[in-house]
Amino acid sequence: MSRRVLVVDDEKGIREALKQVLEYEEIEVQACASGSEALRIYPEFRPHLVFLDVKMQGIDGLETLRRLRELDPHTQVVMISGHGAIQTTDEATQLGAYDFLEKPLDTDRILLTLRNALQHVDLASENVRLKAEVHAQYEIVGSSKAIKQVIERVEKVAPTGARVLVTGENGTGKELVARAIHALSPRARGPFVEVNCAAIPTELIESELFGHMKGSFTGAFADRAGKFELADGGTLFLDEVGDMSLSAQAKVLRALEEGVISRVGSGKTLAVDVRVVAATNKDLRAEIAAGRFRDDLLYRLNVVPIEVPPLRARRADVPQLVEHFAAQLTRRGGLPPKPIAKEAVQRLAARDWPGNIRELRNAVERLLILASGPAVTADDVDRIAGLGTGEGEGEGGRGTSAADLAGAPWMRAATFEEFKQVAERTYILAKLKENDWNVSETARTLDMPRSNLYKKIERYGLAREA
Numbered sequence: 253m254s255r256r257v258l259v260v261d262d263e264k265g266i267r268e269a270l271k272q273v274l275e276y277e278e279i280e281v282q283a284c285a286s287g288s289e290a291l292r293i294y295p296e297f298r299p300h301l302v303f304l305d306v307k308m309q310g311i312d313g314l315e316t317l318r319r320l321r322e323l324d325p326h327t328q329v330v331m332i333s334g335h336g337a338i339q340t341t342d343e344a345t346q347l348g349a350y351d352f353l354e355k356p357l358d359t360d361r362i363l364l365t366l367r368n369a370l371q372h373v374d375l376a377s378e379n380v381r382l383k384a385e386v387h388a389q390y391e392i393v394g395s396s397k398a399i400k401q402v403i404e405r406v407e408k409v410a411p412t413g414a415r416v417l418v419t420g421e422n423g424t425g426k427e428l429v430a431r432a433i434h435a436l437s438p439r440a441r442g443p444f445v446e447v448n449c450a451a452i453p454t455e456l457i458e459s460e461l462f463g464h465m466k467g468s469f470t471g472a473f474a475d476r477a478g479k480f481e482l483a484d485g486g487t488l489f490l491d492e493v494g495d496m497s498l499s500a501q502a503k504v505l506r507a508l509e510e511g512v513i514s515r516v517g518s519g520k521t522l523a524v525d526v527r528v529v530a531a532t533n534k535d536l537r538a539e540i541a542a543g544r545f546r547d548d549l550l551y552r553l554n555v556v557p558i559e560v561p562p563l564r565a566r567r568a569d570v571p572q573l574v575e576h577f578a579a580q581l582t583r584r585g586g587l588p589p590k591p592i593a594k595e596a597v598q599r600l601a602a603r604d605w606p607g608n609i610r611e612l613r614n615a616v617e618r619l620l621i622l623a624s625g626p627a628v629t630a631d632d633v634d635r636i637a638g639l640g641t642g643e644g645e646g647e648g649g650r651g652t653s654a655a656d657l658a659g660a661p662w663m664r665a666a667t668f669e670e671f672k673q674v675a676e677r678t679y680i681l682a683k684l685k686e687n688d689w690n691v692s693e694t695a696r697t698l699d700m701p702r703s704n705l706y707k708k709i710e711r712y713g714l715a716r717e718a
């Protein structure tokens with residue numbers, strides 16, 4: 253499901269910066285400098301999302317927006333506006349702009365807007381996808397005793413509306429469990445809204461969760477609904493809930509206790525009907541002991557606990573998972589099918605998988621791509637499977653979906669310049685790991701002269717890691 257984004261801005265720096273961020277996300281990007289170009293490119297390129305500058309020579313942003321909507325009433329547009337150009341936001345909102353970014357572009361906001369917009373795009377396209385496929389996507393594969401207990405509990409709790417706290421290590425399938433709970437609940441037709449609490453800077457989390465009123469803080473250009481409101485009638489998935497700030501925790505607690513929220517900057521309360529499913533890889537009792545998590549919130553969230561066991565505690569599931577991923581990758585992922593020898597599967601089952609199922613999935617993908625013979629052998633597993641799997645958080649095993657962007661270090665960059673560099677460093681590091689630190693190979697995938705890559709490796713201090 254490749255996504256396409258069109259960037260329209262007459263400032264070259266902005267075009268390039270956005271392009272870089274988007275391409276890291278494996279998004280297909282076209283950029284242009286004027287409204288007339290945008291209107292020409294749009295019908296052919298059919299982007300899922302457009303970043304559109306308000307102030308441009310020739311046809312300005314608002315007029316471009318108007319004409320884009322004539323071309324395609326469903327077009328999703330995020331406006332990029334000059335500092336303090338708030339007057340235009342009302343008009344743009346009326347014309348159907350989805351969101352706004354203010355120049356100078358602020359790192360946190362770009363990432364947040366991008367994530368939200370893409371989620372929105374996903375949501376919209378998910379609605380038109382066949383229901384059967386949606387279900388298949390949330391299928392929890394496995395028949396070990398450990399995973400069966402998880403599935404049983406999911407089936408038992410899903411119809412009840414009770415709050416669920418899903419715990420488990422990285423990549424064990426916590427999100428899959430949360431989605432399955434939603435899909436099997438009477439709210440299945442309602443929205444499933446995800447918030448990754450670890451990915452949102454502390455000062456923005458309240459507005460993300462509860463929304464805000466225009467002008468309530470710098471950057472709040474228009475009234476905006478928060479995730480609680482968006483999840484009305486459905487399920488709100490509070491992912492990485494252990495990373496939420498104490499002040500946000502207090503507000504969430506109130507929302508859960510009273511069933512009402514109020515937008516930042518508004519005295520009015522709104523009733524919302526939301527089922528909350530939370531997840532964390534942290535030990536919340538230890539967080540409570542350390543004063544970082546409220547115990548009253550834990551009791552509210554943890555009505556029904558579901559602990560997803562790590563893969564090493566359910567090795568019996570490995571063969572089925574391998575088969576499942578191989579089929580998925582060859583069918584939908586476009587890889588050529590290749591049998592995987594029994595000993596190869598045994599070898600995979602014997603590994604420890606600190607990055608759990610996500611890491612196993614990536615290993616299967618690497619094996620299908622890199623195994624040179626007609627079948628994947630045990631030797632291939634020894635040679636290939638462990639590549640790019642970092643220790644610790646399994647950094648190398650992580651994908652590049654919007655959700656995975658979550659823990660990215662660039663979230664901490666202070667300036668846009670710095671942010672671009674962090675993004676580039678992260679990207680190169682990921683590619684190096686993917687290519688088992690083979691510089692020639694990496695240079696080829698990056699389409700970059702080798703000498704250039706060596707320079708960047710030096711500049712970003714990646715040689716040490718190599």
Ligand SMILES: Nc1ncnc2c1ncn2[C@@H]1O[C@H](COP(=O)(O)OP(=O)(O)OP(=O)(O)O)[C@@H](O)[C@H]1O
Pocket residue numbers: 391392393394420421422423424425426427428429533576609610613
């Ligand atoms: N039992 C399973 N059957 C099939 N696929 C699975 C299973 N468990 C996990 N997956 C797949 O593994 C990947 C990781 O799962 P998921 O994102 O749900 O894990 P997570 O626990 O939320 O990870 P993180 O802690 O990194 O956020 C996803 O692609 C998911 O579809």
Ligand SMILES: [Mg+2]
Pocket residue numbers: 426427491
């Ligand atoms: Mg997750």
